[in-house]
Amino acid sequence: MAAPAQGDGVGERVVGRAAAERVDVPHALRQAGVTAALAFALFLPLIGFQTVQNIRNELVLETRWSLLFWMVAIAGISRLVYDLVIAPWRARRAAARPRASTTAAGVWRRRLMPFAIGFLLVYPAVAIYGAGWTGATKWIDNFGIQILIYVMLGWGLNIVVGLAGLLDLGYVAFYAVGAYSYALLAKNFGFSFWILLPLAGILSSFWGIILGFPVLRLRGDYLAIVTLAFGEIIRLVLVNWVDLTNGYAGISGIPRPTFFGIPFTANDDGFAARFGLEFTPVYRTLFLYYLILALALLTAFVTVRLRRLPVGRAWEALREDEIACRSLGINTTNTKLTAFSIGAMFGGFAGSFFAARQGFISPESFTFLESATIVAIVVLGGMGSQIGVAIAAIVMVGGVEIMRELDFLKYVFGQDFDPTQYRMLIFGFAMVLVMIWRPRGLISTREPSVFLKERKAIASDLVGQGHG
Amino acid sequence: MEVFLQQLINGITVGSIYGLIAIGYTMVFGIIGMVNFAHGDVFMVSAFIAVVAFLFLTAWLGISSIAVVLFLVLLAAMVFTSVVNWVIERLAYRPLRGSFRLAPLISAIGMSIFLSNFVQVTQGPRNKSLPPLVRGDFVLLHGDNFPVTLSYKQIIIWGVTAVLLAAFWYLVARTSLGRAQRACEQDQKMAALVGVNVDRTISITFVIAAALAAVAGTMYMVQYGVVNFADGFTPGVKAFTAAVLGGIGSLPGAVVGGLLIGIIETMWSAYFSIDYKDVASFSVLAIVLIFLPQGLFGRPDVEKV
Numbered sequence: 001m002a003a004p005a006q007g008d009g010v011g012e013r014v015v016g017r018a019a020a021e022r023v024d025v026p027h028a029l030r031q032a033g034v035t036a037a038l039a040f041a042l043f044l045p046l047i048g049f050q051t052v053q054n055i056r057n058e059l060v061l062e063t064r065w066s067l068l069f070w071m072v073a074i075a076g077i078s079r080l081v082y083d084l085v086i087a088p089w090r091a092r093r094a095a096a097r098p099r100a101s102t103t104a105a106g107v108w109r110r111r112l113m114p115f116a117i118g119f120l121l122v123y124p125a126v127a128i129y130g131a132g133w134t135g136a137t138k139w140i141d142n143f144g145i146q147i148l149i150y151v152m153l154g155w156g157l158n159i160v161v162g163l164a165g166l167l168d169l170g171y172v173a174f175y176a177v178g179a180y181s182y183a184l185l186a187k188n189f190g191f192s193f194w195i196l197l198p199l200a201g202i203l204s205s206f207w208g209i210i211l212g213f214p215v216l217r218l219r220g221d222y223l224a225i226v227t228l229a230f231g232e233i234i235r236l237v238l239v240n241w242v243d244l245t246n247g248y249a250g251i252s253g254i255p256r257p258t259f260f261g262i263p264f265t266a267n268d269d270g271f272a273a274r275f276g277l278e279f280t281p282v283y284r285t286l287f288l289y290y291l292i293l294a295l296a297l298l299t300a301f302v303t304v305r306l307r308r309l310p311v312g313r314a315w316e317a318l319r320e321d322e323i324a325c326r327s328l329g330i331n332t333t334n335t336k337l338t339a340f341s342i343g344a345m346f347g348g349f350a351g352s353f354f355a356a357r358q359g360f361i362s363p364e365s366f367t368f369l370e371s372a373t374i375v376a377i378v379v380l381g382g383m384g385s386q387i388g389v390a391i392a393a394i395v396m397v398g399g400v401e402i403m404r405e406l407d408f409l410k411y412v413f414g415q416d417f418d419p420t421q422y423r424m425l426i427f428g429f430a431m432v433l434v435m436i437w438r439p440r441g442l443i444s445t446r447e448p449s450v451f452l453k454e455r456k457a458i459a460s461d462l463v464g465q466g467h468g
Numbered sequence: 469m470e471v472f473l474q475q476l477i478n479g480i481t482v483g484s485i486y487g488l489i490a491i492g493y494t495m496v497f498g499i500i501g502m503v504n505f506a507h508g509d510v511f512m513v514s515a516f517i518a519v520v521a522f523l524f525l526t527a528w529l530g531i532s533s534i535a536v537v538l539f540l541v542l543l544a545a546m547v548f549t550s551v552v553n554w555v556i557e558r559l560a561y562r563p564l565r566g567s568f569r570l571a572p573l574i575s576a577i578g579m580s581i582f583l584s585n586f587v588q589v590t591q592g593p594r595n596k597s598l599p600p601l602v603r604g605d606f607v608l609l610h611g612d613n614f615p616v617t618l619s620y621k622q623i624i625i626w627g628v629t630a631v632l633l634a635a636f637w638y639l640v641a642r643t644s645l646g647r648a649q650r651a652c653e654q655d656q657k658m659a660a661l662v663g664v665n666v667d668r669t670i671s672i673t674f675v676i677a678a679a680l681a682a683v684a685g686t687m688y689m690v691q692y693g694v695v696n697f698a699d700g701f702t703p704g705v706k707a708f709t710a711a712v713l714g715g716i717g718s719l720p721g722a723v724v725g726g727l728l729i730g731i732i733e734t735m736w737s738a739y740f741s742i743d744y745k746d747v748a749s750f751s752v753l754a755i756v757l758i759f760l761p762q763g764l765f766g767r768p769d770v771e772k773v
Contacts, residue, residue, distance in 0.1 A: 240744060
């Protein structure tokens with residue numbers, strides 16, 4: 001593998017230099033013309049025309065020629081810029097940099113960890129200092145808690161997808177089981193959050209075993225589609241079983257978590273009064289923030305420890321080569337089931353936290369889009385890499401959240417421009433772009449959990465991928 | 469009996485739409501081994517293109533003959549959707565060919581999210597409804613409770629589906645293009661060595677898949693007259709179910725699977741519960757994959773070390 005790769009590198013360098021030296025302008029212009037023509041055909045039906053309802057409720061067509069013109073022009077000019085500027089630059093860069101097949105061990109990553117955790121611990125203080133007591137709620141809640149939920153879900157799914165190599169597109173089902181377990185049991189039986197948190201995890205992992213057992217014979221894409229079907233079935237049952245779940249209307253008035261029995265209310269026996277503080281709703285947000293931080297770190301910690309146990313090594317062996325695993329006497333069904341149920345358990349924890357934080361849940365929160373987001377976070381982060389998953393969650397979820405804050409764009413594009421409308425559009429496009437840019441995710445090197453003499457990171461191009 | 473017959477007719481109508489989409493899944497899976505997750509949304513985009521083309525032809529050009537309009541709408545939807553899918557393949561899937569196994573799947577999921585939101589942003593989130601294009605029906609059987617009918621639009625859907633399926637079957641089974649496709653399915657490297665242009669063949673596969681999805685989209689518009697930007701996902705998964713049921717990689721399997729899924733779904737709605745009809749289709753997917761992974765017409769997947 002290494003020798004031909006180096007040979008290719010030399011060849012590419014020569015070709016790259018040749019390409020860098022001459023830029024074929026007429027060819028680039030032709031290409032730009034072709035791109036513009038394609039863009040015209042692409043955008044003519046859906047951007048050039050818009051279907052709108054008139055007063056009599058009939059559909060009529062309106063035209064948007066100027067927008068169509070600008071889109072086509074942007075497509076053509078981007079192609080021209082790419083061919084004349086970016087492609088030669090990339091060729092020069094590729095020529096200048098020899099291909100590395102092994103990278104230095106991820107030392108900086110391990111040094112980064114304490115700083116990252118330290119930052120997460122003081123983040124609320126930074127937010128309160130920066131935005132004041134009332135303004136901080138938004139920053140801690142929308143950015144801190146929201147992102148940490150996805151970090152935790154990403155780490156939970158990482159056990160299934162990243163370590164065991166089983167692509168699960170229905171992970172949100174376990175998240176939903178956890179959320180509905182907490183909501184229903186807390187509302188109907190009055191159990192407290194601290195009893196229901198482990199119970200929700202147990203119920204979810206139980207569902208993980210029930211759903212996992214029949215499907216784990218399947219491999220790769222088939223497994224992905226069946227888990228997707230199960231995820232949708234659970235959502236549809238939640239929608240249609242109105243007696244239990246109240247259908248689309250959802251469950252509201254879910255009891256909020258307490259500080260070990262002390263509620264976060266303005267009453268005399270509330271948190272603020274008991275500790276002699278002035279009442280603000282920020283205390284609850286702070287408490288929820290540290291709670292989800294603790295849960296997420298617990299997930300990471302358990303994963304790191306599990307990787308060193310026999311079962312964790314079996315997961316990673318299974319991801320690399322299932323047939324070899326079987327011939328070594330590893331019980332693949334049990335190994336897959338443990339991965340599935342432990343992943344589901346963390347999904348259940350996150351679900352019950354979600355229900356407790358929101359106070360309201362409905363099937364709308366558990367659509368396929370959520371599953372796709374979590375899978376995207378795991379794959380974009382680099383499957384199996386804890387820190388990569390965290391970075392991907394911050395970028396994807398934080399990026400989508402920050403789109404809500406971009407009010408200045410209104411001054412650029414006019415007052416009726418609403419950036420939030422474009423969030424999912426950009427999200428989907430970003431998924432495609434990141435995949436093309438780094439198909440193996442942001443952090444693609446693998447660090448073996450067991451090694452002979454020294455720990456070496458393994459570059460992604462040296463890692464074969466079995467069909468899990 | 470009347471209920472059964474009527475539901476059978478309805479089921480075949482819905483099923484032929486699923487079958488047309490399923491062919492796109494099965495062809496793409498056969499040739500590059502990838503579940504083209506965005507295919508359901510390509511179908512939805514084609515339905516929107518059909519709506520726009522219909523309004524353009526009737527309101528702007530004032531063509532009143534419904535047959536001419538339908539023919540032109542079908543043609544426009546097929547051409548424009550083909551361009552869309554061709555560009556998608558070039559941008560989102562080709563750079564990932566031969567890459568890590570999950571990369572094209574994630575890229576396709578991203579594309580699916582992008583397409584549905586693109587339509588939502590450009591055409592608005594509301595349902596687009598058209599007045600019924602074709603009215604009237606045949607009464608096949610005068611039952612005790614209600615007559616069993618076969619509407620003209622159902623006849624149109626059956627006819628168009630049958631004719632286009634025959635045309636594409638001829639294309640794949642009898643022409644050199646079809647031979648190139650089957651060669652790429654078996655072994656891309658060998659096909660390239662004997663002079664098959666693999667990239668072009670894969671592109672054409674995507675174009676054919678899109679054209680058939682566009683037929684399905686137009687028929688969907690004729691049948692229901694309502695399109696929404698979120699309409700791609702559920703028919704997409706059901707069509708994938710159909711492809712799996714028929715045996716993925718097999719063209720007749722996809723059509724038979726589509727018809728079966730359509731019939732199962734309508735029968736379930738008639739005899740059990742309409743709320744759970746999607747649950748029924750998704751359960752079929754799970755059951756088939758667990759007990760009959762090679763499908764009805766597929767070859768068993770032999771595992772080699």
